[in-house]
Structure formats: C-alpha cells, structure tokens
Amino acid sequence: MPKVKPKLKNLLSKLQQEKKIRDKASQPYPKKRPSSHVRPPRPPPYQPGDSILLIGEGNFSFARALAENVLHVGHLIIATTLDSEEIMSKKYDDARDHISAFLKCGGKVLYEVDGTQLSKCKGLKNKKFDKIVFNFPHAGAGIKDQDRNILANQKLIESFLNSAIPFLKSRALYSDSNDGEILITIKTGLPYDNWNIKKIIKSTGALAVRETLPFNVSQYPGYEHRRTLGFKGH
Numbered sequence: 728m729p730k731v732k733p734k735l736k737n738l739l740s741k742l743q744q745e746k747k748i749r750d751k752a753s754q755p756y757p758k759k760r761p762s763s764h765v766r767p768p769r770p771p772p773y774q775p776g777d778s779i780l781l782i783g784e785g786n787f788s789f790a791r792a793l794a795e796n797v798l799h800v801g802h803l804i805i806a807t808t809l810d811s812e813e814i815m816s817k818k819y820d821d822a823r824d825h826i827s828a829f830l831k832c833g834g835k836v837l838y839e840v841d842g843t844q845l846s847k848c849k850g851l852k853n854k855k856f857d858k859i860v861f862n863f864p865h866a867g868a869g870i871k872d873q874d875r876n877i878l879a880n881q882k883l884i885e886s887f888l889n890s891a892i893p894f895l896k897s898r899a900l901y902s903d904s905n906d907g908e909i910l911i912t913i914k915t916g917l918p919y920d921n922w923n924i925k926k927i928i929k930s931t932g933a934l935a936v937r938e939t940l941p942f943n944v945s946q947y948p949g950y951e952h953r954r955t956l957g958f959k960g961h
C-alpha cells in the first residue's frame with residue numbers, strides 16, 4: 728500500500744503538467760504591444776552648402792520648394808528643363824510664378840537642357856555638383872505598348888546617368904560620404920518596378936546604389952508633380 732501513494736502522486740503531477748501545457752497552447756497569441764517610439768521621418772537628403780543640379784523640372788515647383796522651404800536659399804541650385812521657355816509656359820501655366828520665386832532665392836534656370844546630353848549644355852561647362860536630381864523621369868513618348876514604354880524609360884535613365892557622372896564632384900564608387908550623388912525619384916508598383924533601375928545603375932560601372940529612401944512630398948511644401956505632357960498630359 729505505501730508504494731501506491733507515490734505512484735498516484737506522480738500520475739497527478741503528470742496530469743497537472745499536461746493540463747498546463749494544453750491551457751497555454753489554447754491561449755490567444757500575445758499581441759505585439761504598440762510601440763511607444765514612433766520613428767520620425769528622415770529629413771530630406773539635402774544639406775545647406777550642397778551644390779545641386781535639377782534635371783527635367785516640370786513647372787519648377789520642386790526647385791522653388793527646395794530653395795524656399797528646405798534649404799532657405801537657392802544660390803547653389805541650377806534648375807533645368809528639357810522644354811524651351813515658350814513650350815514650358817504653354818504646358819504649365821504656373822511655371823512662371825514658381826520660376827520668379829526660385830530666382831528671388833538666388834537660383835538659376837536653364838532651358839532646353841537634355842539630361843542625356845549634359846556635356847552639350849554651355850551653361851554647365853566646368854561645373855560640378857554634390858547632387859544631381861531627376862524627379863520622376865519619364866520619356867513621355869506616349870508609347871502604348873508596355874514593353875516598349877519600359878524600354879524607352881530605361882534608355883532615358885541609363886543615358887541620363889552616363890551623362891551626369893562627369894558632373895559629379897566626386898566620381899569614386901560609393902566609398903566615402905563626400906562622394907557626389909545622383910538622386911532619382913520613381914514611383915513604385917507596375918510598370919515602374921519593371922524599369923529595374925538598380926540594374927541600370929550598376930550597369931554604368933561607375934555608380935553604386937547607396938540607399939533607397941521614401942519620397943516624402945510633405946517635406947517639399949508647394950511642390951506639385953507634373954506630367955511630361957503638361958496639364959493635359961496622360
């Protein structure tokens with residue numbers, strides 16, 4: 728008889744242990760506690776003292792926003808458009824206002840600058856920049872065929888990069904924080920993801936992808952994206 732008691736005790740404790748495991752397993756998965764630490768957005772990637780070349784401006788609202796509201800000065804910024812002054816005014820009826828505000832900040836404007844042939848632009852002769860920026864490049868050729876459209880935009884970006892490299896202050900592969908940078912903003916999703924922009928960057932053999940940042944439009948008050956064909960463009 729005395730030998731039975733410990734056996735019963737063992738069985739009881741085993742049953743209790745099994746129940747504990749079952750109870751734990753049936754409990755709902757603990758919810759992640761909401762983080763009390765909300766990361767503030769990264770500041771725009773521009774520093775006072777940066778010399779900046781803007782390619783493919785639409786209505787010049789980005790140039791204005793950068794000079795007026797981000798850097799609070801524009802004397803180191805050259806903003807360019809592929810269009811002539813006349814065509815630009817027809818396409819974007821707010822461009823003149825933006826340009827005059829940008830010029831007041833000390834900025835410089837150049838017309839008819841082809842981003843794929845920067846060495847042909849007299850106004851850029853012997854100039855070097857810390858940052859060369861092309862926001863939302865788009866060939867705007869109205870090509871309906873998706874594959875040909877992607878190809879046209881890939882060609883634009885590849886030619887732009889190769890044309891811009893000699894205008895960077897430093898042309899070393901990404902190795903130190905003083906390297907010149909090219910900033911390209913593109914939309915995400917299809918068909919843009921199929922542009923394979925990182926592959927194009929690497930194919931230049933002279934550039935490396937430093938990082939990918941979200942483009943936070945609220946950090947550029949006054950900036951309004953414009954399509955290549957103007958207000959009526961598709």
Ligand SMILES: C[S@@+](CC[C@H](N)C(=O)[O-])C[C@H]1O[C@@H](n2cnc3c(N)ncnc32)[C@H](O)[C@@H]1O
Pocket residue numbers: 782783784785786789808809810840841842843861862863864865866867883951952953954955
């Ligand atoms: C979608 S719009 C974006 C305009 C402006 N960057 C913006 O963010 O509102 C595309 C721009 O790329 C420009 N573009 C296309 N091909 C170009 C080239 N070869 N050189 C310079 N700009 C070009 C067009 O003129 C147009 O202004």
